[in-house]
Amino acid sequence: MMVESASETIRSAPSGQNGVGSLSGQADGSGGGAGAAGTAGGGAGRDTAAGADSNGEMSPADLLHFQQQQALQVARQFLLQQASGLSSPGNNDSKQSASAVQVPVSVAMMSPQMLTPQQMQQILSPPQLQALLQQQQALMLQQLQEYYKKQQEQLHLQLLTQQQAGKQQPKEALGNKQLAFQQQLLQMQQLQQQHLLNLQRQGLVSLQPSQASGPLQTLPQAVCPTDLPQLWKGEGAPGQPAEDSVKQEGLDLTGTATTATSFAAPPKVSPPLSHHTLPNGQPTVLTPRRDSSSHEETPGSHPLYGHGECKWPGCETLCEDLGQFIKHLNTEHALDDRSTAQCRVQMQVVQQLEIQLAKESERLQAMMAHLHMRPSEPKPFSQPLNPVPGSSSFSKVTISAADSFPDGLVHPPTSAAAPVTPLRPPGLGSASLHSGGPARRRSSDKFCSPISSELAQNHEFYKNADVRPPFTYASLIRQAILETPDRQLTLNEIYNWFTRMFAYFRRNTATWKNAVRHNLSLHKCFVRVENVKGAVWTVDEREYQKRRPPKMTGSPTLVKNMISGLSYGALNASYQAALAESSFPLLNSPGMLNPGSASSLLPLSHDDVGAPGEPLPSNGSSSPPRLSPPQYSHQVQVKEEPAEAEEDRRPGPALGPPNPSTTGPAEDRDLEEELPGEELS
């Protein structure tokens, strides 16, 4: 007795304080490192992305430029036609203004890309180039908008004057003229949209050959399918096609033209918008394509519309159907500065995410690569520490392990677990949660880490890596016991399980063994049963669950309420996570499956909290009464009455009055211990 303790304690003596301090330090270190790395990465990524963008824009610039020129050409033609077709005083003005505006616009458009394409590239860095381009394009966009605005105002003015003047004319003639005029107006709006679209694309998105046809393809479905082709062909036949639409929207159109100055045209706006979204994928050529294709393939859907609401960043407006959404899109997210800005922001978001994704993927790969090699490396870490250096090593070990991780796995518990489990289902990420806790994963354990699942998934890791498992002794002991078919283990078997399952526990045996014994004795959930061979330890699930709620929720009373009154669904997330843990043993231990049936046995009223999960996995350990007594009595001959009596008694008090559990652990324990304790001791 004394010998062991002496030998163990002597070594361990120095450890205690050191261990604590170092542990906390370790946690801090890891946190800081990660943060710094992340930041640095983000910055670098951005620059890279920017460079790529600028380069991408320059290459296809010609194509776009050509497109723009065409658009301008068409616009010019329209204006000419309009001027000649409508014999009104405003013709000249419109024409002049058109040319007047057009010049600067085209110049602005050309200057950046056409006039000094290569020179600019040489002089300016890609980011600068891009910034300049965007600036100019924004300017150009503005000018263009103003230009179109003027045009429309003038047209509208003409329309009004025409109406007044036409009072004397035959109604039919007037109607025709108005129709023609409105049609022209409409077409001009379309043209405007096209032009703006092109410009915007140029400004916001890297040019892509495939995009050239984009507007044409999408526009038709959204709006007047027939008009656009003509527009682009330069035929501008004001003919019949548009008449229908004009007839329907004639008044509205004029109205919008006057008030909204243009972009009001519902159908046309949508296309540009959809392309706005496309740009988001700027860095990747695939994104836009996919988007557009999806557009065409599923006319009933819209990338910005889903689950009945608008997906425009920060919008979330509810729209009953696609039509309503389109309307909403056209009204709320029309082509304006705000939308453009949002689009830019979204682009940046996407860029950042992509960069982040790339970085994280890279990191994951590195971690995996490293960890796969680890199994053979655990020793190196531990070596420096001394193999059996008593308790001190316990704390030291963790530290050393962490520190020794060159790969940055400073946190054995958290980081170690996470990396190793790339396969881990997302929902089980809890493991990472406990990371929150400093050095001791115990916190994690309690909170929500499904020990069995984590063990199952990281089994190999813990087995080979000299990393302290992120679980409390109690949970580990329980796990060990539950993993056995009989759900009972001798102390020595528990020891063996520890050493078998965790490389970490292959050293410093004195310390952790002492802790195991301590925990077995300390926690009521561990029930000692004596049989012929000797004594075995079992788990009283009810007790085990009892001690957990308080931590989960923070207040015992709250827990009580939850347990007694609330339905499963009412439990908070963390609590459910904890429940999940309990249910995981199934995954982990094949032997547990059968016992799972025992779960049904649980009468647990207030224990339901833990019951749902835990009972299943563990054998009926869930219900201590059932579990231990019956099983042991059958499988193991109970040597002493105390054991049986103890277990028999436990069930009673525990089930009936939940109070014991709620009372302080100490009290609870005392109360219950009094009965069995006396007998045992």
Place this chain on the structure above:
DNA sequence: GCGGATTTAAACAGAC
């Protein structure tokens, strides 16, 4: 700051 939970250390005792 408090209290509960956990960890660690240690002392002690019974049984083999």
Place this chain on the structure above:
DNA sequence: AGTCTGTTTAAATCCG
């Protein structure tokens, strides 16, 4: 006598 096992106490720490 030595070891294993089990209990208990105490201190330190973490966390809500």
